[in-house]
Amino acid sequence: MSIDGWNTVLVLGGIRSGKSEFAEALVADAPTVRYVATAADTSADDEEWATRLHAHRARRPTTWTTEETAGQPRRLAELLAAAQPAETLLIDDVGGWVTALLDPAHQPVDATATIAVLVAAIRSCPARLVLVSAEVGLSLVPTTPLGRAFTDTLGTANRAIADAVDTVVLVVAGQPSWLKPPPPTRPAAVPAQITPAAAGSRAATGPVLAPPPLPEVLTPSAPPTPAALAAAAGAPWLALPVAAASLAIEPDLAIEPDLELPMPDEDAGSQAGQRVATRDLPGAGFGGLTQLVEFAAATQGTPQPVPWARTRVLLVHGDHAGGAAAGTAPGDSARRAQEARDGQGAWARLAAEAGAELQVVDAPAADPIETDPALPLNQVEAALQLGWRLADQAADAGVRLLVLGACGAGTDAAAAAVLAATAGAEPPAVLARVRTGAGEYDDAAWMIRCAAVRDGLHRSRHSSREPREILAEVGGGDIAVATGMLLGAAARRLPVLLDGPVGVAAGLVSRDLAGPARHWCLLADHGGHPGVQLAADVLGLTPLLDLRLDLGEGGNALVALPLLRSALALAAALPAHPSLRVESDEATSNVAELTTDPAAAGSTTSEPDEATPPTEESEPTTEQPEPASPTEDEPDFREPEPAGPGPTSTDPESTPLDSSGRRAG
Known part of the structure; x- marks a missing residue:
């Protein structure tokens, strides 16, 4: 169960307020529900209580299953921890759980610690979860110690649970009042749901797609002079395509969660950071670009990294239909992708200036996420494999750095949907404002995009939130290709330069498939994009620059690339400071x-020679604060003389040396 993207709900109410009926209505359309009863069954001794229990049981559909936890209050946290993403749990109620917890049979017990364990289980529970509890804050203070202990413990539990869940509803006289967050704009009634089984059958079926041929790679020529530009007006900036290299990946590779990928060499990165601080510079140092040197050292596996000799830009082109593309001129992204293939446009020019290769990749178009899944699962798998093969091809061809670019209608909205599904972001907070070709803001189009993302998340609320399901429901082909490329690059120890929403969205999905993947990514500039800034915080990526460039995804990184190469070249070539x-x-x-x-x-x-001790004449003539030679008060440490010849000679008697340190003759 979920309401407008909320997955966990706390329903509060007083006695006979209708809170249980309201909670049951929230999950009434779920295919199966596990009902967790926390109250002890004392019907044998209390006829009125037996009537209440009978009324509760009669309301439950026959498809529901029931769990009893009254005898083991700590078992409730275990049930939540063992729940599966496709399950729906209804816990009725927290008051019964507190009663069992305070029962003398379960004493002594630390109620505060037990509540903390329960709240932690609620936060990490992957299932859809509804909890019912009595609101005790409006009642009088009980006159007995046991009554006060109950209200204090239940009040503490209610506050902690309310902080952990997505939303809180207070039911008064059968009327729900939404406390957290503010009331939704749509009615509280839950529409019909798509069952997990139906969703899985929709996407899992379909033919196995054959691996598509990889696109051609364009190699840039040297940046032309102004005279050459005038003489060759309209001539392409890129040379003829080069042949694709052979692939080292199996075509039927299954990209599953928990992939084992290598990690960069952290020791080399740390040593490079220490080394760069000792270089002979007129100023204070490399500043924020020290992070760049450390990243290059870790990915190259050496404390003295060198500039990337060969760089390739992978420009992923994939459109999204529906409200996600609101405010975008039809066919604009296809025009820009074709310009890049023809050696025209911003990406081709920047690639030529940076000395980078350019490869345009067509991803499958995505359906409107507000009404349908973006892509079938079999196409998602094919897109992941395509991205991996592209990274493999680049590594085989000798590429040392990949730059990820993207162009397509609706990419910002699709990336925002992925951020919301993986990082819990609110779509309006991560969607950048829409600008027209004339440079004006189109806030109406922005609102349409926000609504499309909201509806897409609501439609797919029953999906498992497994990485490939997220790509299938709201991500689309371009983010799937980018995700496969990041995974393949990490597998081949190939660093990737990011700078836009598609790249960071792919970084979040690849992180959930293989944790080490994000450590091979470098963020050039967040461009002032709110979604990129949030994803960077989640991924632990600090932008190298803060120029707030918005030249198109991948273009910002290409502008920064010459600066990054210069910094690496300087760090590698400069000697240590003279004092050192x-x-x-x-x-x-x-x-x-x-x-x-x-x-x-x-x-x-x-x-x-141990026979001749050092003398005063052997002291250096230059005055030093701390002489390197041993003093009279310090012990003289010497290595023992080996019994045979040294490792640099195999003769019994070495060739004599003159006073200059060179061998005589």
Whole structure:
């Protein structure tokens, strides 16, 4: 059960207020319901109580199952933890659970800790959940200690549960009053639901799609001069396509949750951050780009990373029908994708300037999410595999960095729906305002997009929220292709540069399929997009830049790419600061002067002569705050002399060295 996207509901009310009937009406259209009864059955001793229980049981449909927890109050949290996403649970009521908890037979018990365990189980419960409880805040303070203990414990439980659930309803005289969040704009009656079985049969069936051929890869030429541009007006900026490389992935790969993917080398990243702080710079350092150096070092597996020699832009083109595309001119995204193929438009120009390859990928179009699933499951699987194959192809061709771009009608709304389904975001908070071709805001179109996302989430509220189900219900083909590409890139240890809503939405889905995938992603610029900013916080990605660029998804990253390469080149080429080099040279000189043979300083084995102790004359003439040579008060630590020849020579007698440290002759 869910109402406008809420999955857990607390129904409060007084005695005979109608709270139980209201809660049962909320789940009446669910295919199966597990009714959890918390009150003890004392019908043998109390005829009136037996009548109440009989009335409750008579109202329940025969398809419902019943669980009794009165004898084991701690079992309630276990039932919630073991619940499945497709299940619906009705707990009636929390007051009976508190009564059983305070029963002397279950004492001693820490009520506060037990409530905390129950609330944690409610927060993590994947099933649809309705809890019924008595509101005790309006009653008089009981006159007995046991009565006060009951009201205090139940009031504490009600507050904690209300904070954990999606919405709270107070039923007074049979009339519901919505306390959290504000009352919905639509009637409280729950419409007919699509059962999980029906939803699964819709998407799971269908032919197995053959892997489509991969699109051609366009290689950019050097940026042309103004004279060349004038001479070749309208000429494409990209050269002839190159042949696609062979694939290393099986065509029937099954992309399932809990994929085992490699992690970047965190030690190399940490060492690179320490190293870059010692470079000989006129200023204070790399600032926010230190994060870039650490990321490159971790993904390359070396403390001294180098600029990415070969970069490829994957521009995913996929349209979304219905209200998600409100305010978008028909055919505009197809025009831009074709321009990129022809070497025209912003993406082609930026790719040429950045020296990056460009590959345009057509994703299957998505149906209107407000009325239908965006894509069948078999097409989602094919799109995931296509993205993985694209990453595999790039890795085989020697690409060292992927830039993810996207163009399509309704991509912002689809990404917002994925954010809402995976991160609990509110669609209006993550949907950017719609701008027309004239640069004006179209708030009417923005409201239509918000409504489409809201209706799509409400329609799919019974889906399992498994990553592929989210892509099938509200994500669509472009986000599915991007998700497969991120997973395939992580499998091949290939970093990915993101900068838009489709990329971060794919990052959230790929994180749920394989946790390490997000560690191979780098965010260039959030572009001021609210959805990108929220997803970045969830994924733990800090944007490298804050230019608030909005050049199209992928375009922002291409603008930043030359700067990122320059920073990596500088970090790799600059020597250490002179003060650090002097200290290192003096330390080497002091070690050499401690040996009987001065030429040993140039040897890699530096074998000290224990027969000749260091003298005062061996002290360096330059005054130092802390001499490197041992003082009279400090012990003289020396390595023992090996019994045989050193590792640099296999002769019994090494060739003599002159005073310069070079071998004689």
